[in-house]
Amino acid sequence: MTDLVPVLSATWGAEQSWTLDTYTEAGGYAPLKKALGMDPGDLVQAVKDSGLRGRGGAGFPTGMKWGFLPPDDGGPRYLVVNADESEPGTCKDIPTMLSAPHQLIEGVAITSFAIGCNHAFIYLRGEVVHVYRRLLQAVREAYEAGHLGKDIHGSGFDLDVTVHAGAGAYICGEETALLDSLEGRRGQPRLKPPFPAVAGLYARPTVVNNVESVASVPAIVDKGVEWFTAMGTERSKGMGLFSLSGHVTCPGQYEAPLGITLRELLEMAGGMRDGHELKFWTPGGSSTPIFTQEQLDTPLDYESVGAAGSMLGTRALQIFDDTTCVVRAVTRWTEFYKHESCGKCTPCREGTFWLTQILKRIEGGRGTEADIQQLLDTCDSIAGRSFCALGDGATSSIVSSVKLFREEYEAHVEQGGCPFDHSASALFEYSDTPATEEAHA
């Protein structure tokens, strides 16, 4: 049995957990003072040595990202925190910032010092106003306590932090789209290279890191590289938040070493809801190919999940039981990608539109056997051919579900409709009368 390791989540249950007082009492901002006494280069090296990999989905080594910045040319360089948490299933950064915003602010201060940044930005999705209140308040408290501002704790290091609210666009979670959005433009991905490390915000060297990555930095500074590397697996070090949602008894945030399995997590979460079995799940959000019971014992680390044909992503474990229609689930995800496609590139803009048309036809019982092949062909025209990863992500659940549950697609075609009682999947009781078309207008 793998033990849970509450690090980021350790103080979430405390009285007024979001305040500076609570955070300081639990030892907060001591790591910042320690870091300010270190050589910035040593801090970068420590994060490299820790093996911390980006917690926003891609898993790129955080320290290496910091190390890609060109040598100081006297001009500004920026840290931008990606707090645009929007990937369906992903719900870890929001509770982190709501319950312990100072963890992120302290991480921002240490990271900025390490990379030589004097103005950091936190780009928060706009649809979580209370999280924004908490971040604004935490930044103000940190300024007042001298953790931000001029000559922080007598170190000579200056740092300003701006918390910026987005306005509703999933694509802004893509780091270059986020930068365009932060510059006051439509959030559309940029051509890479140049990478943000070379030409990022305002065309200056920029590090873009996920909330959880940055919030993990104070603990690494505090407890040391060896403490961090003792957790996790060979190439996936440390702890991470695993977010269980769906048909489980106790959904929620479970902070564990990377490499824990769904079987272990499910046991801690009280198992599947009564009387039902696991049917399929996403290991890392809706952009990652789905798994079934077959992967219950797959270690949830970057390598093992990759070897099993999916991606660890954001550890967003969306869990669906035997009542769930996979065609319904996949159709809805696809509608999401269609809605969120930024429109910049043709494969994604047109492809997600046509995928939605075909899937809705199949789900509605008007599909043909040929439609299933057409789905896969259309996915082939998108995956690897779109401008950014949104297009790839849109195809993941389709391709994996057709492979695993082709007979369910065929059943929709043969029966001329959905064989499932949707009300059986809901958490409350209702009779499954057909929805009025007007309600969907």
Add this chain to the structure above:
Amino acid sequence: MTYDETTLAQLTEDAAAIIARYPVKRSALLPMLHLVQSVDGFVSPDGIQFCAEQLELTAAEVSAVATFYTQYKRRPNGEYQVGVCTNTLCAVMGGDRIWDELSEHVGVGHDETTEDGSITLERLECNAACDYAPVMMVNWEFFDNQTPESAKQVVDDLRAGKDVAPTRGPAKVCSFKEVSRVLAGFEDGRGDEDQGVGAPTLAGLEVAKEQGWTEGSK
């Protein structure tokens, strides 16, 4: 622009405060569009003109940005933006049914506003609260673990002018305009208000406590 003198003076002062947060002033555009919504209740032609003048952009450039983001409304919005998550997980857990019943109850569909101007309904994409599914958002505050009945009750209470508290968040849901001002980066003093941290947020922490797993704790 048709803003009266007082409104324009306040807008100009607020815009200057927003612009001062950024090294390059165009970055102020998104918060300024939230600011416009806090005054007009939507991104009005006046608001677009105002942003363009402040940031030395054309009205077309400002419009191009405003139309990209779903939180910016092109028509006067209801006092309460009520969104039911119908992305896959919430939909399957009951969000579809909540949407159907709520939409029928209120009598408007997606992106439509009731005649009295109180409620704008929206089918939401994922709002990062999947462990609390099915989820509804009112003016971007969390209403977790909803049922059709609870959702209808919330909307009825809002329309009756009662104070309504979210399940996680401040003591009451503020109006669309008030919340838009917060999104422009102006604190409203409600940061310490709290409805308690939800059980799913603490789920792992509780298990760790029961088991005496403390290696990671500070």
